Amino acid sequence: MNICQSERKMAAQSLHNDFDSIVIGAGIQGSYTAYHLSKNYKTLLIDQFTLPHSRGSSHGKTRIIRKAYYKAYYTQMMTECYQLWNQLEAEANVELFRQTGLLVLGTEENSEFQTMKSTLIQNKVPTESLTSEEFSRKFPAVNLPKEVSAILDKTAGILYADRALKTVQDLFRRFGGTIRDGEKVVDVQPGSLVTVTTTTGTYRAKNLVITAGPWTNKLLNLVGLQLPLKTLRIVVCYWKEKVPGTYGISKGFPCFLRISRNSNQHHFYGLPSNEYPGLMKVCYHSGSDADPDERDIIFQQPSQDVNFLSDFLSKEFPGLDPKPAIVEYCMYTTTPDQDFILDHHPEHSNIIIGAGFSGHGFKLAPVVGKVLCELSMGKKPSYDLSPFKIHRFRLNLKSSL
Ligand SMILES: Cc1cc2nc3c(=O)[nH]c(=O)nc-3n(C[C@H](O)[C@H](O)[C@H](O)COP(=O)(O)OP(=O)(O)OC[C@H]3O[C@@H](n4cnc5c(N)ncnc54)[C@H](O)[C@@H]3O)c2cc1C
Known part of the structure:
Protein backbone atom coordinates (compact mmCIF):
# COMPACT_ATOMS: atom_id res chain seq x y z
CA MET A 1 0.00 0.00 0.00
CA SER A 58 -33.34 -3.22 32.30
CA HIS A 59 -33.81 -6.96 31.74
CA GLY A 60 -36.79 -9.12 32.70
CA LYS A 61 -40.23 -9.50 31.26
CA THR A 62 -42.17 -6.76 33.05
CA ARG A 63 -42.17 -3.39 34.77
CA ILE A 64 -45.01 -1.39 36.33
CA ILE A 65 -46.10 1.81 34.58
CA ARG A 66 -48.20 4.24 36.61
CA LYS A 67 -49.04 7.88 37.17
CA ALA A 68 -49.27 7.39 40.95
CA TYR A 69 -46.29 9.28 42.38
CA TYR A 70 -45.98 11.43 45.45
CA LYS A 71 -43.71 13.86 43.59
CA ALA A 72 -45.95 15.59 41.08
CA TYR A 73 -43.21 16.22 38.51
CA TYR A 74 -43.06 12.48 37.76
CA THR A 75 -46.85 12.29 37.39
CA GLN A 76 -46.63 15.20 34.93
CA MET A 77 -43.81 13.60 32.92
CA MET A 78 -45.85 10.39 32.70
CA THR A 79 -48.45 12.04 30.45
CA GLU A 80 -45.89 12.33 27.65
CA CYS A 81 -44.34 8.96 28.54
CA TYR A 82 -47.65 7.21 27.83
CA GLN A 83 -47.87 9.02 24.47
CA LEU A 84 -44.29 8.06 23.56
CA TRP A 85 -44.76 4.40 24.59
CA ASN A 86 -47.88 4.35 22.38
CA GLN A 87 -45.92 5.92 19.54
CA LEU A 88 -43.23 3.27 19.91
CA GLU A 89 -45.85 0.50 19.78
CA ALA A 90 -47.24 2.03 16.58
CA GLU A 91 -43.82 2.53 14.95
CA ALA A 92 -42.82 -1.09 15.58
CA ASN A 93 -46.29 -2.67 15.47
CA VAL A 94 -45.79 -4.52 18.79
CA GLU A 95 -47.70 -4.62 22.08
CA LEU A 96 -45.59 -3.15 24.88
CA PHE A 97 -48.23 -1.99 27.37
CA ARG A 98 -51.16 -3.72 29.04
CA GLN A 99 -53.49 -1.67 31.20
CA THR A 100 -54.35 -3.33 34.52
CA GLY A 101 -54.66 -0.43 36.97
CA LEU A 102 -52.55 -0.14 40.14
CA LEU A 103 -53.83 -0.33 43.70
CA VAL A 104 -52.02 2.03 46.05
CA LEU A 105 -52.42 0.59 49.54
CA GLY A 106 -51.51 2.51 52.69
CA THR A 107 -52.79 4.05 55.87
CA GLU A 108 -54.40 7.50 55.90
CA GLU A 109 -51.78 8.66 58.47
CA ASN A 110 -48.95 7.83 56.08
CA SER A 111 -47.74 11.06 54.46
CA GLU A 112 -46.56 9.31 51.30
CA PHE A 113 -49.98 7.70 50.80
CA GLN A 114 -51.69 11.04 51.40
CA THR A 115 -49.45 12.96 48.97
CA MET A 116 -49.78 10.27 46.33
CA LYS A 117 -53.56 10.46 46.62
CA SER A 118 -53.64 14.24 46.37
CA THR A 119 -51.16 14.28 43.45
CA LEU A 120 -53.39 11.85 41.56
CA ILE A 121 -56.46 13.97 42.22
CA GLN A 122 -54.81 17.36 41.52
CA ASN A 123 -53.43 16.05 38.22
CA LYS A 124 -56.85 14.69 37.24
CA VAL A 125 -55.61 11.13 36.88
CA PRO A 126 -58.57 8.72 36.59
CA THR A 127 -58.79 7.02 39.99
CA GLU A 128 -61.21 5.10 42.18
CA SER A 129 -61.21 5.11 45.98
CA LEU A 130 -62.42 1.84 47.44
CA THR A 131 -64.11 1.41 50.81
CA SER A 132 -63.03 -1.68 52.72
CA GLU A 133 -66.32 -3.40 51.78
CA GLU A 134 -65.84 -2.62 48.08
CA PHE A 135 -62.23 -3.77 48.30
CA SER A 136 -63.10 -7.13 49.91
CA ARG A 137 -65.85 -7.69 47.34
CA LYS A 138 -63.57 -6.93 44.38
CA PHE A 139 -60.40 -8.55 45.71
CA PRO A 140 -61.46 -11.34 48.09
CA ALA A 141 -58.01 -12.98 47.91
CA VAL A 142 -56.32 -9.99 49.60
CA ASN A 143 -56.46 -9.61 53.41
CA LEU A 144 -56.30 -5.86 53.68
CA PRO A 145 -55.73 -4.81 57.33
CA LYS A 146 -58.65 -2.64 58.44
CA GLU A 147 -56.51 0.50 58.90
CA VAL A 148 -55.31 0.31 55.27
CA SER A 149 -57.02 2.34 52.51
CA ALA A 150 -56.99 1.66 48.78
CA ILE A 151 -56.96 3.93 45.76
CA LEU A 152 -56.80 2.64 42.20
CA ASP A 153 -54.71 4.47 39.56
CA LYS A 154 -56.71 3.36 36.52
CA THR A 155 -54.05 4.44 33.99
CA ALA A 156 -51.46 2.01 35.31
CA GLY A 157 -50.39 -1.33 33.95
CA ILE A 158 -47.55 -3.49 32.75
CA LEU A 159 -44.74 -2.68 30.34
CA TYR A 160 -43.22 -5.70 28.60
CA ALA A 161 -39.65 -4.72 29.47
CA GLY A 224 -13.02 12.92 37.31
CA LEU A 225 -16.42 12.74 38.94
CA GLN A 226 -18.06 10.61 41.64
CA LEU A 227 -21.78 10.88 42.46
CA PRO A 228 -23.49 9.78 45.70
CA LEU A 229 -24.96 6.63 44.15
CA LYS A 230 -25.64 3.34 45.91
CA THR A 231 -25.87 0.12 43.96
CA LEU A 232 -28.26 -2.44 45.42
CA ARG A 233 -28.83 -6.08 44.56
CA ILE A 234 -32.58 -6.66 44.29
CA VAL A 235 -34.21 -10.07 44.61
CA VAL A 236 -36.96 -10.51 42.04
CA CYS A 237 -39.31 -13.17 43.42
CA TYR A 238 -42.17 -15.07 41.81
CA TRP A 239 -44.69 -16.75 44.14
CA LYS A 240 -46.89 -19.74 43.33
CA GLU A 241 -50.65 -19.28 43.42
CA LYS A 242 -52.27 -22.03 45.53
CA VAL A 243 -55.14 -21.94 43.02
CA PRO A 244 -53.76 -20.91 39.60
CA GLY A 245 -55.28 -17.64 38.38
CA THR A 246 -56.30 -16.31 41.84
CA TYR A 247 -54.31 -13.11 41.17
CA GLY A 248 -54.35 -13.49 37.39
CA ILE A 249 -54.27 -10.72 34.81
CA SER A 250 -57.09 -12.43 32.91
CA LYS A 251 -59.28 -12.19 36.04
CA GLY A 252 -58.65 -8.44 36.16
CA PHE A 253 -56.25 -8.45 39.09
CA PRO A 254 -54.27 -5.19 39.02
CA CYS A 255 -50.67 -4.27 39.92
CA PHE A 256 -50.25 -3.04 43.47
CA LEU A 257 -48.00 -0.82 45.57
CA ARG A 258 -48.18 -1.47 49.30
CA ILE A 259 -46.75 1.56 51.09
CA SER A 260 -44.39 0.41 53.86
CA ARG A 261 -46.12 -1.07 56.85
CA ASN A 262 -43.68 0.43 59.35
CA SER A 263 -40.80 2.91 59.34
CA ASN A 264 -38.16 0.12 59.25
CA GLN A 265 -39.49 -1.28 56.01
CA HIS A 266 -39.66 -0.24 52.37
CA HIS A 267 -42.58 -0.73 49.99
CA PHE A 268 -43.77 -3.99 48.51
CA TYR A 269 -45.07 -4.10 44.95
CA GLY A 270 -46.51 -6.75 42.71
CA LEU A 271 -47.87 -7.55 39.28
CA PRO A 272 -50.74 -9.94 38.47
CA SER A 273 -49.74 -13.44 37.43
CA ASN A 274 -49.11 -13.31 33.70
CA GLU A 275 -45.55 -13.83 32.49
CA TYR A 276 -45.06 -17.25 34.14
CA PRO A 277 -48.50 -18.91 34.43
CA GLY A 278 -49.56 -19.51 38.03
CA LEU A 279 -46.79 -17.30 39.44
CA MET A 280 -47.13 -13.78 40.74
CA LYS A 281 -44.18 -11.36 40.81
CA VAL A 282 -43.96 -9.56 44.16
CA CYS A 283 -40.82 -7.65 45.16
CA TYR A 284 -39.40 -5.57 47.98
CA HIS A 285 -38.40 -2.02 47.02
CA SER A 286 -34.89 -2.27 48.44
CA GLY A 287 -31.90 -4.59 48.59
CA SER A 288 -28.39 -5.01 49.88
CA ASP A 289 -25.31 -3.05 48.73
CA ALA A 290 -23.54 -4.85 45.91
CA ASP A 291 -20.97 -4.19 43.21
CA PRO A 292 -22.70 -4.85 39.86
CA ASP A 293 -19.80 -7.10 38.84
CA GLU A 294 -20.40 -9.29 41.92
CA ARG A 295 -24.18 -9.32 41.85
CA ASP A 296 -24.54 -13.02 41.12
CA ILE A 297 -22.39 -14.40 43.91
CA ILE A 298 -24.56 -16.94 45.72
CA PHE A 299 -25.01 -16.16 49.41
CA GLN A 300 -25.41 -18.94 51.99
CA GLN A 301 -27.88 -17.00 54.16
CA PRO A 302 -31.43 -16.51 52.87
CA SER A 303 -31.89 -12.85 52.06
CA GLN A 304 -33.65 -10.73 54.70
CA ASP A 305 -35.69 -9.19 51.85
CA VAL A 306 -37.14 -12.60 50.97
CA ASN A 307 -38.09 -13.05 54.63
CA PHE A 308 -39.86 -9.65 54.65
CA LEU A 309 -41.73 -10.67 51.50
CA SER A 310 -42.73 -14.10 52.87
CA ASP A 311 -44.04 -12.53 56.06
CA PHE A 312 -45.99 -9.84 54.15
CA LEU A 313 -47.51 -12.32 51.69
CA SER A 314 -48.54 -14.86 54.31
CA LYS A 315 -50.49 -12.09 56.08
CA GLU A 316 -51.98 -10.16 53.16
CA PHE A 317 -51.90 -12.51 50.12
CA PRO A 318 -52.95 -15.87 51.63
CA GLY A 319 -53.57 -17.33 48.16
CA LEU A 320 -49.80 -17.45 47.51
CA ASP A 321 -47.36 -20.06 48.75
CA PRO A 322 -45.06 -17.87 50.93
CA LYS A 323 -41.91 -19.58 49.64
CA PRO A 324 -40.54 -18.09 46.40
CA ALA A 325 -40.82 -20.36 43.37
CA ILE A 326 -38.30 -18.36 41.29
CA VAL A 327 -35.64 -15.89 42.46
CA GLU A 328 -33.91 -13.67 39.91
CA TYR A 329 -31.63 -10.66 40.41
CA CYS A 330 -31.55 -7.10 39.22
CA MET A 331 -29.79 -3.87 40.28
CA TYR A 332 -31.07 -0.55 41.61
CA THR A 333 -28.82 2.53 41.44
CA THR A 334 -30.17 4.94 44.03
CA THR A 335 -29.59 8.59 44.90
CA PRO A 336 -30.05 9.89 48.48
CA ASP A 337 -33.37 11.56 47.54
C1 LIG B 1 -36.23 -5.60 40.23
C2 LIG B 1 -36.48 -4.29 39.56
C3 LIG B 1 -37.78 -3.86 39.38
C4 LIG B 1 -38.03 -2.63 38.79
N1 LIG B 1 -39.32 -2.26 38.60
C5 LIG B 1 -39.60 -1.12 37.98
C6 LIG B 1 -40.93 -0.78 37.69
O1 LIG B 1 -41.87 -1.53 38.01
N2 LIG B 1 -41.18 0.38 37.01
C7 LIG B 1 -40.17 1.22 36.64
O2 LIG B 1 -40.46 2.26 36.04
N3 LIG B 1 -38.88 0.92 36.89
C8 LIG B 1 -38.57 -0.22 37.55
N4 LIG B 1 -37.28 -0.57 37.79
C9 LIG B 1 -36.19 0.37 37.48
C10 LIG B 1 -35.74 0.33 36.03
O3 LIG B 1 -35.71 -0.99 35.56
C11 LIG B 1 -34.38 1.01 35.94
O4 LIG B 1 -34.52 2.34 36.45
C12 LIG B 1 -33.84 1.10 34.54
O5 LIG B 1 -33.84 -0.17 33.94
C13 LIG B 1 -32.42 1.67 34.56
O6 LIG B 1 -31.89 1.60 33.26
P1 LIG B 1 -30.43 2.10 32.90
O7 LIG B 1 -30.39 2.16 31.42
O8 LIG B 1 -30.12 3.32 33.68
O9 LIG B 1 -29.43 0.98 33.47
P2 LIG B 1 -28.98 -0.45 32.91
O10 LIG B 1 -30.12 -1.20 32.37
O11 LIG B 1 -28.19 -1.11 33.97
O12 LIG B 1 -28.03 -0.12 31.69
C14 LIG B 1 -26.72 0.34 31.84
C15 LIG B 1 -25.89 -0.26 30.72
O13 LIG B 1 -24.59 0.33 30.71
C16 LIG B 1 -23.67 -0.65 30.29
N5 LIG B 1 -22.32 -0.26 30.72
C17 LIG B 1 -21.92 0.00 31.98
N6 LIG B 1 -20.58 0.27 31.99
C18 LIG B 1 -20.16 0.18 30.72
C19 LIG B 1 -18.88 0.34 30.10
N7 LIG B 1 -17.76 0.62 30.80
N8 LIG B 1 -18.79 0.18 28.75
C20 LIG B 1 -19.91 -0.11 28.03
N9 LIG B 1 -21.13 -0.30 28.57
C21 LIG B 1 -21.25 -0.15 29.90
C22 LIG B 1 -24.18 -1.90 31.01
O14 LIG B 1 -23.67 -3.08 30.44
C23 LIG B 1 -25.68 -1.76 30.88
O15 LIG B 1 -26.20 -2.44 29.75
C24 LIG B 1 -36.97 -1.80 38.38
C25 LIG B 1 -35.65 -2.24 38.55
C26 LIG B 1 -35.40 -3.46 39.11
C27 LIG B 1 -33.98 -3.90 39.31
Missing part, protein backbone atom coordinates in the same frame (compact mmCIF):
# COMPACT_ATOMS: atom_id res chain seq x y z
CA ASN A 2 1.51 3.41 -0.95
CA ILE A 3 1.36 6.51 1.30
CA CYS A 4 -1.68 7.96 -0.51
CA GLN A 5 -3.67 4.74 -0.12
CA SER A 6 -2.81 4.43 3.56
CA GLU A 7 -3.79 8.09 4.21
CA ARG A 8 -7.10 7.52 2.38
CA LYS A 9 -7.70 4.38 4.46
CA MET A 10 -6.99 6.29 7.70
CA ALA A 11 -9.33 9.13 6.65
CA ALA A 12 -12.10 6.65 5.82
CA GLN A 13 -11.54 4.86 9.13
CA SER A 14 -11.72 8.13 11.08
CA LEU A 15 -14.92 9.18 9.27
CA HIS A 16 -16.32 5.78 10.15
CA ASN A 17 -15.47 6.26 13.84
CA ASP A 18 -16.64 9.90 14.10
CA PHE A 19 -20.17 10.57 15.36
CA ASP A 20 -22.34 13.49 16.41
CA SER A 21 -23.15 11.63 19.64
CA ILE A 22 -21.94 8.60 21.52
CA VAL A 23 -24.11 6.96 24.20
CA ILE A 24 -22.42 4.61 26.68
CA GLY A 25 -24.81 1.99 28.07
CA ALA A 26 -27.57 0.23 26.15
CA GLY A 27 -30.02 -0.24 29.02
CA ILE A 28 -33.46 1.34 28.60
CA GLN A 29 -32.22 4.90 29.34
CA GLY A 30 -29.26 4.84 26.95
CA SER A 31 -31.20 3.02 24.25
CA TYR A 32 -34.12 5.51 24.42
CA THR A 33 -31.66 8.44 24.35
CA ALA A 34 -29.94 6.95 21.31
CA TYR A 35 -33.34 6.36 19.65
CA HIS A 36 -34.24 10.07 19.99
CA LEU A 37 -30.77 11.19 18.86
CA SER A 38 -30.72 8.93 15.82
CA LYS A 39 -33.74 10.70 14.31
CA ASN A 40 -31.45 13.70 13.56
CA TYR A 41 -27.86 12.84 14.39
CA LYS A 42 -25.22 10.25 13.59
CA THR A 43 -25.23 8.23 16.81
CA LEU A 44 -23.22 5.36 18.30
CA LEU A 45 -24.57 3.25 21.19
CA ILE A 46 -21.96 1.17 23.06
CA ASP A 47 -22.47 -1.63 25.59
CA GLN A 48 -19.90 -3.73 27.40
CA PHE A 49 -21.95 -6.92 27.03
CA THR A 50 -23.34 -8.71 24.01
CA LEU A 51 -27.02 -7.73 23.75
CA PRO A 52 -29.44 -8.72 25.15
CA HIS A 53 -28.00 -9.31 28.63
CA SER A 54 -29.33 -9.63 32.18
CA ARG A 55 -26.48 -8.07 34.18
CA GLY A 56 -27.83 -4.50 34.59
CA SER A 57 -31.25 -3.06 35.48
CA ASP A 162 -37.43 -7.07 27.41
CA ARG A 163 -39.63 -6.54 24.38
CA ALA A 164 -39.61 -2.76 24.89
CA LEU A 165 -35.81 -2.64 25.14
CA LYS A 166 -35.38 -4.69 21.98
CA THR A 167 -37.95 -2.54 20.15
CA VAL A 168 -36.15 0.70 21.04
CA GLN A 169 -32.81 -0.76 19.90
CA ASP A 170 -34.33 -2.15 16.65
CA LEU A 171 -35.84 1.24 15.80
CA PHE A 172 -32.56 3.00 16.66
CA ARG A 173 -30.83 0.78 14.07
CA ARG A 174 -33.67 1.37 11.59
CA PHE A 175 -33.13 5.15 11.92
CA GLY A 176 -29.45 4.65 10.99
CA GLY A 177 -27.91 4.30 14.47
CA THR A 178 -24.87 2.08 15.12
CA ILE A 179 -24.63 -0.35 18.03
CA ARG A 180 -21.29 -1.72 19.20
CA ASP A 181 -22.02 -4.34 21.85
CA GLY A 182 -19.49 -6.53 23.63
CA GLU A 183 -17.18 -3.49 23.85
CA LYS A 184 -16.34 -2.18 27.29
CA VAL A 185 -15.44 1.52 27.49
CA VAL A 186 -12.04 1.75 29.16
CA ASP A 187 -11.09 5.37 28.54
CA VAL A 188 -12.82 8.72 27.92
CA GLN A 189 -10.85 11.82 26.94
CA PRO A 190 -12.95 15.00 27.29
CA GLY A 191 -12.53 17.83 24.77
CA SER A 192 -14.50 19.64 22.08
CA LEU A 193 -14.43 16.22 20.45
CA VAL A 194 -14.76 13.53 23.13
CA THR A 195 -12.63 10.43 22.48
CA VAL A 196 -13.99 7.12 23.75
CA THR A 197 -11.79 4.03 23.78
CA THR A 198 -13.27 0.57 24.18
CA THR A 199 -11.69 -2.85 24.44
CA THR A 200 -11.72 -2.99 20.62
CA GLY A 201 -11.89 0.51 19.13
CA THR A 202 -11.61 4.29 19.45
CA TYR A 203 -14.49 6.63 18.58
CA ARG A 204 -14.95 10.41 18.63
CA ALA A 205 -18.05 12.58 18.95
CA LYS A 206 -19.13 16.15 19.58
CA ASN A 207 -20.94 14.99 22.69
CA LEU A 208 -21.17 11.99 24.97
CA VAL A 209 -24.08 10.65 27.05
CA ILE A 210 -23.23 8.33 29.96
CA THR A 211 -26.12 6.05 30.98
CA ALA A 212 -24.19 3.23 32.60
CA GLY A 213 -26.70 2.18 35.28
CA PRO A 214 -24.98 0.61 38.31
CA TRP A 215 -21.57 1.04 36.61
CA THR A 216 -22.00 4.85 36.44
CA ASN A 217 -19.40 5.75 39.08
CA LYS A 218 -16.89 3.34 37.55
CA LEU A 219 -17.27 5.23 34.26
CA LEU A 220 -17.38 8.67 35.83
CA ASN A 221 -14.06 7.88 37.47
CA LEU A 222 -12.60 8.19 33.94
CA VAL A 223 -13.85 11.81 33.77
CA GLN A 338 -34.51 8.86 45.04
CA ASP A 339 -34.61 11.50 42.28
CA PHE A 340 -32.81 10.92 38.99
CA ILE A 341 -29.63 12.68 37.83
CA LEU A 342 -30.13 14.30 34.41
CA ASP A 343 -27.43 16.89 33.89
CA HIS A 344 -24.22 18.06 32.22
CA HIS A 345 -20.87 17.03 33.70
CA PRO A 346 -19.98 20.05 35.90
CA GLU A 347 -16.66 20.62 34.06
CA HIS A 348 -17.30 19.20 30.58
CA SER A 349 -20.58 20.53 29.23
CA ASN A 350 -20.64 18.17 26.24
CA ILE A 351 -20.67 15.14 28.58
CA ILE A 352 -24.20 14.41 29.76
CA ILE A 353 -25.12 12.06 32.61
CA GLY A 354 -28.34 10.09 33.10
CA ALA A 355 -28.13 8.07 36.32
CA GLY A 356 -29.60 7.20 39.72
CA PHE A 357 -32.95 5.94 38.47
CA SER A 358 -33.56 4.58 41.99
CA GLY A 359 -35.69 1.59 41.00
CA HIS A 360 -38.42 3.57 39.22
CA GLY A 361 -36.93 4.69 35.91
CA PHE A 362 -38.18 2.24 33.29
CA LYS A 363 -41.61 3.79 32.69
CA LEU A 364 -40.03 7.26 32.42
CA ALA A 365 -37.38 6.27 29.83
CA PRO A 366 -39.14 7.91 26.84
CA VAL A 367 -38.96 11.35 28.50
CA VAL A 368 -35.57 10.72 30.12
CA GLY A 369 -34.20 9.88 26.65
CA LYS A 370 -35.82 12.98 25.20
CA VAL A 371 -34.31 15.37 27.75
CA LEU A 372 -30.87 13.73 27.62
CA CYS A 373 -31.00 14.20 23.84
CA GLU A 374 -31.99 17.86 24.31
CA LEU A 375 -29.18 18.46 26.85
CA SER A 376 -26.58 16.87 24.59
CA MET A 377 -27.66 19.04 21.65
CA GLY A 378 -27.60 22.24 23.75
CA LYS A 379 -31.38 22.67 23.42
CA LYS A 380 -33.67 23.99 26.15
CA PRO A 381 -35.02 20.89 27.94
CA SER A 382 -38.77 20.30 27.67
CA TYR A 383 -39.08 19.92 31.47
CA ASP A 384 -37.83 21.79 34.52
CA LEU A 385 -34.77 19.72 35.42
CA SER A 386 -33.97 21.41 38.75
CA PRO A 387 -34.87 18.30 40.84
CA PHE A 388 -32.38 16.31 38.77
CA LYS A 389 -29.32 18.59 38.90
CA ILE A 390 -25.95 17.36 40.13
CA HIS A 391 -25.33 20.45 42.26
CA ARG A 392 -27.95 19.30 44.80
CA PHE A 393 -25.16 17.02 46.08
CA ARG A 394 -21.76 17.95 47.46
CA LEU A 395 -19.51 17.10 44.55
CA ASN A 396 -16.43 14.98 44.64
CA LEU A 397 -14.42 16.31 41.70
CA LYS A 398 -10.93 15.02 41.13
CA SER A 399 -8.49 17.90 40.89
CA SER A 400 -6.18 15.90 38.61
CA LEU A 401 -8.43 16.54 35.60
